Amino acid sequence: MANIIQIKKGLDIPLPGAADLGHVEACVPHRVGVMPEDFPGYTWLPIVSPGDKVVAGAPLLVAREKEQLCVVSPVAGRVSEVRPGADRFVEAVVVEPSGAKSDLIRHEIPTMDSAREETVRLLCRAGLWVLMRQRPFDIVPDPDVIPRDIFVTAFDSAPLAPPVVDEQMASDLESGLSVLARLTTGRVYLGIPYDSSLTSKAARVYEFQGPHPSGNAGVQAAWINPVNKGEVIWTLDARTAVRIGRLMLTGETDASAEVVVTGPEAEHPCMIHTIVGADVSQLLRGHVKETVRHLRVVSGNVLTGQRVEPERGFLRFPYRQITLLEEGDDADEFMGWASVNAGSFSVKRSFLSGLGLRLGALRFDARLRGRRCAPILSGEYDRVFPMDIYPEFLLKAIEAGDIERMEQLGIYEVAPEDFALPEFVDTSKQPLQQIVRDALMSLRAKQIDNQGR
């Protein structure tokens, strides 16, 4: 029987537009794009040029700091664009699929007895390594470091998120977990939703009950065995573990993705079977409400997803959800601070929704709903932050640039995604995830600097 952990702190944002999982469509994209920004912690250099032909699984980007790390092409085809981004970095490498399913790299599968390094090398070459994250720093794991434990989450508790794995993937998941167990000297933990039938022999299973962010692997790690200074843990979702399992069975990189199109402005929200990095404009075809004025397309959920351009954007990591909502920049809300509008959602009891009264449909858009100001209210973040950390004080230490205090307050245990709900409820409208991301990157740069000396 699995261990059960009940998480009380958190929040399930009642965003309308859940996908009908029984309605499944298929989409073969005309373009796929990989975005270096999805793989933090390294500088990614393109090793292909526009016009090059690539096979599925061929590397497109390699990490300047670790040459064995690469991001591979999800499909066979021709590189149509290496899109430049800010500061002379690459924004995306775009591939136009040829449709030839046989043009792919089939890797040699290491046996169960082979050395750990063989498995690491395979995962790096197959482009699956970059789908994992390590704490501290919330970056792609360093292949030269052995993690204390690995935490795999089998569910996503974010607004309108789909199931991460289905029953058909159970054997591949088990296979993937066995592979992961060979990569750590500690344990592999699998976090599953309460009352789930998922089981595993390779991993220690924990059931999590409670609101979002109970599905975040980092939160699960914090409840099971938090990371300490000097330790490294890895986190990943079960779909990545399934991909690892399938790689070990077939030698091929599984680039398929099950994506839900969701959100208040989604017409016929449903599930679409496609490819990772698929062209968003194709995925959205027939799924945008005609009444929408200014559309915001989010690849991912509304808390941690990336804003993408409807015409030029691609499905971003973790490749499972698109959320559509109104931008809201043309709203005329007269004296919104005095609003008794039942459509405004707040966790505060000064709003009807905060009192639990739902007198009409809730309306969400991308507005900050106020002006950015210095933090005033206390205890706001604590209610949605289920970790043994004082988020306000950690953020103060970050603001002061006090590294020792950041370490004392648990900076190594957190990732920007842990601050997504605090950012949502924040009355002072601070960009908390960005603040934490910047602090983590700065700390890592200092660590690398110290190692270099």
Place this chain on the structure above:
Amino acid sequence: MKGFKRHLDRLRPQFEPGGRWKKLHSVFDGVYAFLYTPNVTSTAGVHVHDANDSKRTMMLVVLALLPSLLFGFYNIGFQHNLACGLTCGFWETFLYGAARALPQIVVAYVVGLGIEFTAAQIRGRDVQDGFLVTGLLIPMICPIDTPLWMLAVAVAFAVIFAKEAFGGTGYNIFNIALIARAFLFFAYPAAMSGDQVFVSLGGSAAVDGFSGATPLGQISSALHPADVQLTDAVGNPLSTLDCFLGFMPGSWGETSTLCILIGAAILLISGVGSWRIMLSGVAGAVLMACIAWVSASPLCPAAYLSPLQQLCVGGFAFAIVFMATDPVTACRTRSGQCVYGFLIGLLTIVIRCYGLGYPEGAMSAVLIMNAFASLIDRCVVRVNINRRLRRLNAMQR
């Protein structure tokens, strides 16, 4: 309203850098943000936000202050009628009080907001919403006969030296309203205490036997346990119910415990005020009042007041509900808030009973605990840090 917004949008370039009225940019921006929720959308991080903002939070506190404010208007008139031997109707009484109190409110807002707008313009920042509450709190905790120029000086001192010098709203260490009150108390003691300042005579002659002493003022000059009978402005006995309802002289916004309790309910229901601070504050005050009561002596006459009377007289109720719960200057950890509130309650009664020369202790108690709030938080957070250290040490072993 759309037409008016479009009109404002057309005017905006005049207030932008390079425009004709660029020096009034922060004023325009502040007024615009008051009228219309800004349409700024998120550029990074979460894509949807909670509908609550700082302005609504401040306005809820203003709403919670309204019962005390309106009762204060009435009580000013009521005390005036009593002192002058007049018999007036409800509205006449109320309007007299409003006419006396509104100039104070206007002066506080004009001076405070003027400085805030100027500071925002100099710093090139948005005008913050904090003074919406402070501007109302300051007059409410002052005697009704406070000269307007004194009030203006006190507001200016508090906003400049206790707020803007620290970085503006959200960065101040001490409660702004109490700094203004403390400034008045120490800079102009004659105008802030005594028997003449808490009842507005309005130029009329007082009746024989008039004494405008507040209950705590009366008790502080008591020489014998028999002198502890509280009286109103003309010497009639003052019951505990009168004190609870607020029909007594005092700083005009803080006399009615009943209205303050209504305000507390608004703060607690809306989740703006901390119930931990309020509850622990009352607990601290009751505990200390009990200790003082059973050990009362003529040396400290205020100790003769029963715990219930201690809660109903003076500024304690107002301070614990509206001042101590100021989230910027209070403790930010939950357990810290319990300690903080408890000590405020305790210190209030200690200063009241044993601080000779200071009839009321609420102001000093909150300001003292403001100074200790971050220390208390530091101790609470230290427990978390030590737990993390122990975990690390266990791992290394």
